[in-house]
Amino acid sequence: MSDLLVFVIVMMTLVAALSALILPNFLAATAATTVVSLGVAVMFVLLQAPDVAMTEAVVGVGLSALILALGLKRLGLWQLDLKADKEDAD
Amino acid sequence: MALPDAASMMLAAAVGLVVIGFAGLMMSRHLYRLLLSLVIAEAGANLLLVMAGYRADAIAPIFTADASMPIGMVDPIPQAMVLTAIVIGVGVQALALAMIIRIRNHYGTLDMMELKARMQDEFAQLGQSATLPSKQEQTDAQ
């Protein structure tokens, strides 16, 4: 596996994870979590685990994102504008 | 700039994800953000588990026309375990979201500190009031 590729993916994953905790907009934070799943899925491919990668891609990027998005709708946190959510206190 | 080798970078990714997730679990106050932190921490643990079965220069444990010998394949057991762990994780996540929605509907807020304080108030009220739980349950149910 090429080192540069790994470096880029690891960085992408970690930055996405951090931003999932920091971004004030919940839709963006959810999207960042999906990016984490995507990065991890790519790492699974590099680790010779195609089955796990496929599951992580289908579950983490697809299903989990769908579940979280439905949750966002139900919680009333689905906002496309970048205005900070009032209820977010951290 | 010389990059560290791929192995230590991936280990760092796994450790980083777990630590970021745990930090989020302890520092966030928002119920939804806590759930996101949990998802991140789980991803990190899964990554570490897959790495436990990795071998240098090995191929995926699937027999094909090109790979018909078991020599030089990675360990399939951790992969099967992670498969299980991912599905467990998504089940727990969906249940957690259902609980968050009910909490929001009941209390009208998603801030953990406020909710905790209100729960303590309710407990304190239980300690003072002379009402009986069976009656209270009935009123709650309506």
Add this chain to the structure above:
Amino acid sequence: MLNDQVVVLIAVPLLLAFFLPVMARRCKLTNVIAPAVLIAMIAVAVSFLFAFEKPFIVELGGFAAPLGIIFYIDQLSLWMLLLIPVMTLLLWPWQSLYQGSDRGRELALYMIMVAACSGLAMSGDLFNLYVFYELLAVASFGLVISSDKGMAYLAGYRYLLISAMGSVMALLGIAIIYFLTGTLTLAHLASLPDQLSNPPAAMAFVLILLGFGVKAEMFPVNAWVPEVYQATKTRVAALLAGLVSKLAVIIILKVVTLVMPAAQMYSLLLMLGLAGLIIGELSALRANTLIQTLSWSSIGQLGLVFIAFSVDSQVGLMAGIALMLHHLLVKPALFLIVENWSGSISGLTGFAKKSPLASILFVLFALSLLGVPPFPGFWAKYLLLNGLLEADGGLYQFAVFAVLAMTVVEAIYLFRIITTLYDMDAAVSKPVVATAWTNRLSILILATGLLAAVWQISPLADALAGVAAQMQDTSAIIQLVAGKQGALQ
């Protein structure tokens, strides 16, 4: 072979659980079928208890030890296999908020919990333990929210977060152990002490301990206990405190005795146990409702169990098992008795006049919990002190004082409750709610069990010594597993 049939204790409740939601919509028989299955399970468990004296293993799927999953079943597992359906039946939700297929779902969660507990009692594979533990966790979240109150959802969510955090920790620990050894069978790990005597393995062990400690109400990860027990239905609290916590203790016991029998690990267990004991009992002193008192005292009692298991000797194991089984019997009974005694403790003044039988039973169980001589609780604490005095090391001497001091604290709050109940001069301030006859029956059965234990204390002690001896003889387990492996190759 007969020993392979033991898996029906997992398969049958699951089979029923999958069908309950469909079945409950169509007919009303579900209220009968599920308890009937539990009774059948009790019969099967009893027959196993009589059929097997020596430990045996079951290879699931017919795959030998390091490749496949094995169940390792000794006397303690068989006892637990019997106690799981018994306790579930005694705490069965005869009344429910739900109807139709939702009622079926609620009962299905109970059956799943039974299957998960049975699996934990038997499993001898690290990852399989994790999976059963997660199953138990999800089922217990479902049970906690089944009271359908706002605070139950909140307490349940906080419980879910702590529990899931623990699961991540346990998974990390399992990953580290797999890195080092490449196997998951506990008995196989026990034969590889060289790979496991290094810092990463110690870290892995701490992670696993904290991870599985969540349900065992272990010290740093037990913040959920008082919240959940107050917020949910009392009988669910009884089930979690009585039964579920014991299975989590058994996981920890399996990991400590087989994977990590190192001195530092035993002292870590001792310190966590001491912290749990002291914090639990002191908080129970400050509690102002009975449920609160009982939940804090449950943390304290489980602290005692951990202290007992931290003594690396047969007496220690025996004391731990005795304390565990005693708590399994007494705590659910106390929760059932106080189910309708809500409100502050001072509001219960003179209650003994209105419900004399319940008050007497409360006193009976409270005295046993405290460890007053003729009751089994006394013998369990006596064994514990014996074990602690035999062990060397300053911390163990300190533990003796801590156990005695905390017994005094326990006495203070329990007698405070009892004197309030028996304050005959005061007028009873509030009406007494009659308990359902099923509740009374359960409490009476538990009381009979307690008195039978008083009466049969010496055969019971012999049996316990046998169980402890089996648990301590880890080389027998290793040989049993390795022997099967050799025969197949």
Add this chain to the structure above:
Amino acid sequence: MLQFFPLLFSAGLLFLLTIVTGLLPFAQAPMLAGQGVLYDGIASTGAANLVTAVVLGYRGIDTLMELTILFAAAAAGSLAFSRVRRSAGLIAEPPYILDKAIGFLLPLLLVTGFYVILHGHLTPGGGFQGGVLLASAIFLPVLSRSSAQLNHEVISLIEGLAGVTFIVIGLLALYQQGAFLQPLFDHGVFGSLLSAGSLPVLYLAVGLKVGAELAGLLSTLAAEGGEDGTA
């Protein structure tokens, strides 16, 4: 505001995990058990994909328990909303594109789902991945048409039957071969679709159960439950 103690804990955890993972033997897995699976996998299960051999053969009970976890989560989730007044669907007006695309997407997802499930013993993929695809296929109409409601009775029937199939195959093995969940039937021609004995059947059960379970969970989250009466 940053809290001091959690930061300290996180820093400590980071430090410890970094040290510990640095000491781990990366890329040289000892494979005490894994080696055995690599050499014995085909002989005892007949599956070309050894991950499938582990998931359904060597560690079959883990998979059964995992299905049960999903079942328990779905049951608990629907208990959470069972006593709440039901409201209309989530999306009032279906987007035009989604409405039109559904006729084309639905069969595609179904076919792909079943393909992934049935080839699980040969290529990467299997019951979970295929099951998720099935779940999205079942859920799609709910998302696009507010009037469409999932038939919960059918869903619980499917999940019940799939779970029962898995256990009954396990019990059959117990009484025929002597061990719970032991692989059954002839292994067949290695590498062909109808090979690996009972494994494809088990994976089909897994796929259907995962699909039904997740579709139920999704529709629980999406459609049911209006506002609670506030406290």
